[in-house]
Amino acid sequence: MPPETAEPGAGNMPVPVWLMVLFFVLLYGGMVFFDRYGGWFDAEVYMPYASLADVQACQPHGGGPSAERGRAVYENICGLCHNSDGKGRPGQAPPFVGSEWVTGSPNLMIRIPLSGLSGPVRVDGTEWNLSMPAMGAALPDDDLAGVLTYIRQSWGNKASAVTPEQVKAVRAELGARSQPWTAEQLKALP
Amino acid sequence: MNYGPLLFLAAFFALAGSWFGFVLTPQAQIGQLQPTNMLGAPTLYPQARPGLARQGLGVYRANGCADCHTQQLRQRGTLCDVVLSDTGTNIPAVITALLKVKPGLSGPAARQWLSVLPRPVLQGLTPAEADAAVRVLNGAGAKATVSIVPVGPDLARGWGKRRTVARDFLFDYPVALGSQRIGPDLANVGARQPDAGWHLRHLYAPRLEVKVSAMPPHRFLFEKRKIERSPSPDAMVLPRDLAPPPGYEIVPKPEAGALVAYLLSLRADAPLFEAPLTVIPAPGAAGATNAPAASGATSTNAAPTKAPAK
Amino acid sequence: MNPTASSEPAAAAGLGADEVGASEMDVSCRLPLLVLLTSAAAWLVIASGFALISSLKFHSPDFLAGPAWLTYGRVHPAASSAFLYGFCLQSGLGVSLWLLARLGRTGLAEGWLVTVGAMFWNVGVTVGVLGVLAGERTGFEALELPGYATPMVFVGYLLIGVGGALTFHQRREPRLYVSQWFLFAALFWFPWIYSTAQLLLVTFPVRGVMQSVVAWWYADNLRFVWLWLAGLGAVFYLVPKLTRRELQNRNLALFAFWLILLFGSWGGIPNSAPVPAWMPALSAVGTVLTTVALLAVGLSVWKTAPPGSPAGPVTKWPFGVRRQSDLSAVASAKAEAATALSAARGVQEAKRCPSQSGVAPARRSAPARRRAPLATALQSGARENLPLRFVRFGVLAFLVAGFMRVLGSSLPVSNVTDLTWFGPATDQLNAYGFFAMVVFGAAYGILPQLMGLEFPWPRLARAHFWLASLGVVLLAAPLAIAGVLEGLELRSPDNAFMDVVKATLPCLRLSTMGDLLMALGHVAFLANLAGLAARFYLARAASVFSSLTLDLYKQTGAKP
Secondary structure, three states: OOOOOOOOOOOOOOOOOOHEEEEEEEHHHHHHHHHHHHHHHHOOOOOOOOHHHHHHHHHOOOHHHHHHHHHHHHHHHHHHOOOOOOOEEEEOOOOOOHHHHHOHHHHHHHHHHOOOOOEEEEEEEEEEOOOEOOOOOOOOHHHHHHHHHHHOOOOOOOOOOOOOOHHHHHHHHOOOOOOOEOHHHHHHHH | OOOOOHHHHHHHHHHHHHHHHHHHHHHHHHOOOOEEOOOOOOOEOOOOOOEEEHHHHHHHHOOOOOOOOOOOOOEEEEEEEEEEEEEEOOOHHHHHHHHHHHHHHHHHHHHHHHHOOOEEEEEEEEHHHHHHHHHHHHHEEEEOEEEEEEHHHHHHOOOOOOOOOHHHOOOOOOOOOOOOOOOOOOOOHHHOOOHHHHHHHHHHOOHHHHHOOOOOOEEEHHHEEEOOOOOOOOOOOOOOOOOOOOOOOEEEOOHHHHHHHHHHHHOOOOOOOOOOOOOOOOOOOOOOOOOOOOOOOOOOEEEEEEEOOO | OOHHHOOOOOHHOOOHHHHHHHHHHHHHHHHHHHHHHHHHHHHHHHHHHHHHHHHHHHHHOOOOOHHHHHHHHHHHHHHHHHHHHHHHHHHHHHHHHHHHHHHOOOOOOOOHHHHHHHHHHHHHHHEEEEEEEEOOOOOOOOOOOOOHHHHHHHHHHHHHHHHHHHHHOOOOOOOOOHHHHHHHHHHOOOOOOOOHHHHHHOHHHHOOOOOHHHHHHHHHHHHHHHHHHHHHHHHHHHHHHHHHOOOOOOHHHHHHHHHHHHHHHHOOOOOOOOOOOOOHHHHHHHHHHHHHHHHHHHHHHHHHOOOOOOOOOOOOOOOOOOHHHHHHHHHHHHHHHHHHHHOOOOOOOHHOOOOOOOOOOOOOHHHHOOOOHHHHHHHHHOOOOOHHHHHHHHHHHHHHHHHHHHHHOOOHHHHHHHHOOOOHHHHHHHHHHHHHHHHHHHHEEEEEHOOOOOOOHHHHHHHHHHHHHHHHHHHHHHHHHHHHHHHHOOOOOOOOOHHHHHHHHHHHHHHHHHHHHHHHHHHHHHHHHHHHHHHHHHHHHHHHHHHHHHHHHHOOOOOO
């Protein structure tokens, strides 16, 4: 290399505008792409599923409640307040773990999601006074039976399963009841 | 101004972003993955590979099998089938329901369908459509289920039933995913080709089993030795042009046996939450297919038989 | 350090006092750079040999199939490890160190440290490659060297890196040129990714598919980001320097720098991977964003030196060296002086009149007199400029390989090209077409300056260019085409897999030919380098001998 030439200098003009525009266009496109294909950082969403809801919709089901379907429904509906580990959230929802309302007769358990529960209630020694809407009223019998079974048989709870027939029977009995239950009313039931 | 330290810091943070996003975060997310329940069965998946198969993974690594074979299956989508398994007591109502969900069907054809059950009545639906159809059929008293079927070119080729996921490689070291397919994918080869003899012959002389194979022969995994009092039961049965001279036999070395054990343990078809699929139990035999529900031990195989088939 | 005065008394007489700064700088780089580049060239030939063997196995699977150490699964990683660690990293470090010294207007700090580091490095890579052939490869694609070879390689790197860091630290030129950004980033990114990969894959292995994630991250960052940083650092210096024009422009180059650091380092996780969806998605986004960096680099090189443009004017060097004609005389004088005494007696006239080219004393000075074509090429202009040709080809290959990488990671294309020959084609085009060519251009440009001698066989150098460029095209293009065709065929399950693979054989044949041509080119490169080193040390030995005998004559009073 001829040593008599100076070391190269560099011009100082700005980066062309079209290059910057291209960069931002690609960045936007990248964000749109990640939104559709990225599964939003969920560890259980693999391509080609777009989201966790997509994965849950594709779980084998039908022909009766299954544990997986029950779990899927739980995560989507009940777990939002009662937490994925069934321990509840203070000020939001009482726990299912070790709860006598869960492991007792299915009669009580089926009625609560169908019509809701409000007023003071004692769960595992702690007083709760919140208001639960009728989260299960829109669920089909299979799904409600499945999620109740899941709650009754998870996290150390050991109780009998709830069948769709039982749910159907209670639903027919309740008719169009829209009033949430109170703890006393439930305890008065056989 | 001395830009040196400033440049260093800025470049440090730029590159640290890559390390943070692609090493630290994945480690936090899947670095402590545990075995999980298979769908619809109490068995844990995956089971650790038996010792011989784990040694076989070492042979697989040492001889670079992953340079030509992958163990990754891709999935393009998921479709739902509606499977009718029982007609219940009200046949006319079921036929009406069947005609409602499948408009192109004729009455006599529907009746004939109901005589051979279980039968997939609808195929290739989205989950929502399948649910609606199941509701209609169940409402008539029949018993219909939704069957989940993963689809994709790799799966259509018979290489597997679903895509491979992180849990399939939980206990392997090193994870031999491969990056190029010069030979077929091996993620499910234990299910596709359970014959140990085939694998041994294929390793010794690939073109014995696959005429157009470009795979190099791995004769160094075998040894030629003098026949003692009687031939060894493990001796390879080879055609005349490859057979050893009289008085000698070709016997697989322990490495070959381990490698074949590893290959036979390769299965990635258990239904999981992140890769759902409906396992259809074959009529009668519990272990004939990959159905894991019957016995969890079929997920990974025990030591293979080394006796040649013929 | 002023070895010019001690070992070449006649040459020193021809140099002015103001040239000491420049030659001191070059002299401090001489041995370390020679060691690094020559051993890199040797590893390149070894790697090409292994690559040729593994390539031939596709056409004749029984070729060398007997011994275990020659099976494809061992020869292939031996070739790639020898190439990456033996050639790419060593030559990249050598060129980086020289550039850091040059741009900082300082000598190479602790050159002996760098030389020792290079020796450690070579020992480590040798042990590693032998381990791979013995079956101890780690199983992770770019990190095949077994664990026991790593400490030596790492120590070697630390020593070389410390030399580089010290050189950067003691620079006399406070302003930073663009290349220094790239090279400094490269210097400290490698130990980071290498130590992470070693710790998480070999020493305390992570669990399950996390190993593959770390392995892909490391491989991509080494084969693309590091090679890009080191190669572009050299390109941004060589293109303006060899064409004697100003770099257009600093902001474009720095824009590319930040984009490569921020987004280029995200790549690597293929869309087929058995990992949660966000990892390949994020990887793809990062890779696609590097398109802008590619365009910035292409634009910068295009604007700096449009093809066919004349070279800029010869300007005075900051160190105030004499003009061209003096320097060629000095060069010829050095050659003459070094051989004069050993060739014949009575050549004192030649020693004392370096600028006269009248007397033709010994046969050895004829090459210097004739001014070998390479020297003419270097000093004349852009057209005949061999190093510039290498660098231009390299930049072109960089752009093509970069776009192939972008395409290969975008979802619609990767559904077809994933797990086919397309990926290796991209890697090889980037490594051989871009990085190796830039290194060759740098070597052909730097070494004559450093040693003060021309390459012994300039025609071989030109042949090298044609062999290398044709070889790279023949290697990468058929593989890329084969990959795309393979992917398109495999979409339909009706095409039997073995038939599709068989259909790629004609393309593989072409790429084997490319392998062969490149191997020949690399042998030519090594020959030229070894010849230059031999010539230099022989000349030096001769001049040492001659000065000793001259003293002896003086003492005994005999007439020479």
